[in-house]
Amino acid sequence: MNAIPSQHSIPRVTSKHIAISGVSKTFETRKGTVHALQDINLSIGKGEFVSVLGPSGCGxxxxxxxxAGLTSVSLGRIMVGDKHIDGPNAEAGVVFQQDVLLEWRTALQNVLLQAEVRKSDMAEAKDRARQLLKMVSLEDFEDAYPKELSGGMRQRVSICRALLHRPPLLLMDEPFGALDAMTRDQLQIDLLRLCADNEMTVFFITHSIQEAIFLSDRVVVMSPRPGRIERIIDIDLPRPRRLAMREDPKFSAYTRELTAIFKGLGVFREEY
Incomplete structure (x- = not known):
């Protein structure tokens, strides 16, 4: 089967949500200057699910x-909507690889933490939190403490917390990387359902080629450091996504194409 054509600027929707223009980032360390990112240019449409795929250390x-506005660019400009990001982006929801739950708070209380920080209406926030926990099958665990939850359940709580304020943009940094394969599969399905119900733009970081293909509208391939955009692949698979889709010949073609790109970059080496 022929490789799926690469696409560099074909968003699935016409309304631009994110514009990253000429962005580079350097860090000063004891050993000198580290060039983390170099000349990143990327537009993401409103409601798109975009995964960023690349080797460790690529930025x-x-x-x-x-x-997220948690660090500043060294060169270039980032716009989210009509806002220039030069400080913390309060409209974004952020989920990290580690769930970062507070051990002395219940699942419900952890979700509500964001409402407390934002000084939101607590009655409304509690209704929203319970609705989110129910959507990820945790309605019976709202009074459980983190130590009483599995890794997958903890990460579901973390995702619910990020979604509490209905963010138009969800940023996720390898949220399923530490989970077992079966839990990871279920959370991928949960995430897609939550994204569809909440109509969000998603920026998702992963090391998994299959995960990126399964979740995404487009996959951004990063080169080794300094991180540059090597390719952008449009994923032409129907939604809603189903796990059986991974057996589809088109899915396999995307896997081969992305694997070939990383071989070309020297990320994958097959010699013993």
Whole structure:
């Protein structure tokens, strides 16, 4: 089967949500200057699910931190909607690889933490929190403490917390990387359902080729450091996504194409 054509600027929707223009990022360390990102240009449409795929150390997490406004660009400009990001992006929801739950708070209380920080209406926030926990099958665990939850359940709580304020943008840094395969599969399905119900733009970082294909509208391939956008692949698979889709010949073609790109970059080496 022929490789799926690469696409560099074909969003599935016409309304631009994110514009990253000429962004570079350097860090000063004891050993000198580290060039983390170099000349990143990327537009993401409203409601798109975009995954960023690349080797460790290529600047994926740095790019997410720039979108969140938790660190500043060295060169270039980031716009989210009509807002220039030059400080914390309060409209974004952020989920990290570690769930970062507070051990002395119940699942419901952890979700509500964001409402407390934002000084939101607590009655409304509690209704929203319970609705989110129910959507990820945790309605019977709202009074459980983190130590009483599995890793997958803890990460579901973390995702619910990020969604509490109905963010138009969800930033996720390898949220399922530490989970077992079966739990990861279920959380991928849960995430897609939550995204569809909440109509969000999603910027998702992963090391998994299959995960990126399964979840995404487009996959951004990053080169080894300094991180540059090597390719952008449009994923032409129907939604809603189903796990059986991974057996589809088109899914396999995307897997081969992305694997070939990383072989070309020297990320994958097959010699013993």
């Amino acid at each position: 994926k997490s740095t790019l997410m931190m720039l979108l």
